[in-house]
Amino acid sequence: xxxxxxxxxxxxxxxGENATMNCSYKTSINNLQWYRQNSGRxxxxxxxxxxxxREKHSGRLRVTLDTSKKSSSLLITASRAADTASYxxxxxxxxxxxxxxxxxxxxxxx
Amino acid sequence: xxxxxxxxxxxxTQMGNDKSIKCEQNLGHDTMYWYKQDSKKFLKIMFSYxxxxxxxxxxxxxxxSPKSPDKAHLNLHINSLELGDSAVYFCASSQEGxxxxxxxxxxxxxxxxxx
Numbered sequence: 001x002x003x004x005x006x007x008x009x010x011x012x013x014x015x016g017e018n019a020t021m022n023c024s025y026k027t028s029i030n031n032l033q034w035y036r037q038n039s040g041r042x043x044x045x046x047x048x049x050x051x052x053x054r055e056k057h058s059g060r061l062r063v064t065l066d067t068s069k070k071s072s073s074l075l076i077t078a079s080r081a082a083d084t085a086s087y088x089x090x091x092x093x094x095x096x097x098x099x100x101x102x103x104x105x106x107x108x109x110x
Numbered sequence: 111x112x113x114x115x116x117x118x119x120x121x122x123t124q125m126g127n128d129k130s131i132k133c134e135q136n137l138g139h140d141t142m143y144w145y146k147q148d149s150k151k152f153l154k155i156m157f158s159y160x161x162x163x164x165x166x167x168x169x170x171x172x173x174x175s176p177k178s179p180d181k182a183h184l185n186l187h188i189n190s191l192e193l194g195d196s197a198v199y200f201c202a203s204s205q206e207g208x209x210x211x212x213x214x215x216x217x218x219x220x221x222x223x224x225x
Contacts (some may be wrong), residue, residue: 031212042114042200042216043153086151092212099154 003099004032004072004089012107019076021104023089024069030092032065032072037086037103044075046087079108113137114217116201122223123191131220132186133201141165142184145177152201159184160185160206160224191224198222 007022023032031050035043049056049065049072056063062075076083086103114135122130135142143166144156158166162178173189188195201217 030156033212040219042218043202043214044216045213048212088153098155098212098214102151105151 004091004101006087006089006104008104009102010105010107012109013079014109015079015081017025017079019079019083019106019108021074021087021089021092021106023072023074023101025072025091026070027093029067032063033065033090033092033098034061034072034074035088035090035100037088039085043088043100076106079106081108081110084108087090114201114203114215116199116217116220118220119218120221120223122225124225125191125193127186127191128189129191129222130148130185131199131201132183132185133217134183135201135215135217136182137203137205137215139203139205139215140181141206142178142181143204144184144186145200145202145216147198147200147219149197157184157186173209187206191222193224196222196224 003025005023012093016064031048033048034046037043047058047063049063060077084107088100088103090098090100117132141160143158145153145154156170157176159178161181175187178184198219198221200219202214204214
């Protein structure tokens, strides 16, 4: 199994701005998942994009996947203070194990 | 209603002690996991059980022993606790055979501090 690597490690923006986080991985995948972790809480599944999809939307979230570059991005539009959290990507090869990286720590400033 | 619950939420103990963390899920899932998150926020899988059978066992010291009395419960027992065991331990579950099987649902975590 492989680990996704999120970039940047930390991101601080003003409320209302868009936040973009990136994820890179090394080998072929079945899907890639994004999770959010609020401080002191467990991970919450945000969105899953399959290897044959290029873009997916869920509310203010937009995820892209470029399998040729082995990368994904998570865009949060019109950010809110409640979006402050760590965001993890998890490339999934089909086995039941998910391997998480260190995450991107997103801070939304009021 | 709580989907994946863990007890205790906090656990402070001395080196050398034995402790257990309990996990229960009411989602009807058949697969459960234990993860360890260290101080640098890396989240690493330790074990996975499917219908009470061990299917993933990462390189974890044998001081850690998972036990699944039924598919809704996966407990983690740790013997002879060491300072390096201090971390946040997360339980998770998913449903094998479902289109959503890749999605995992996490508990709130158990913060273990070994003194």
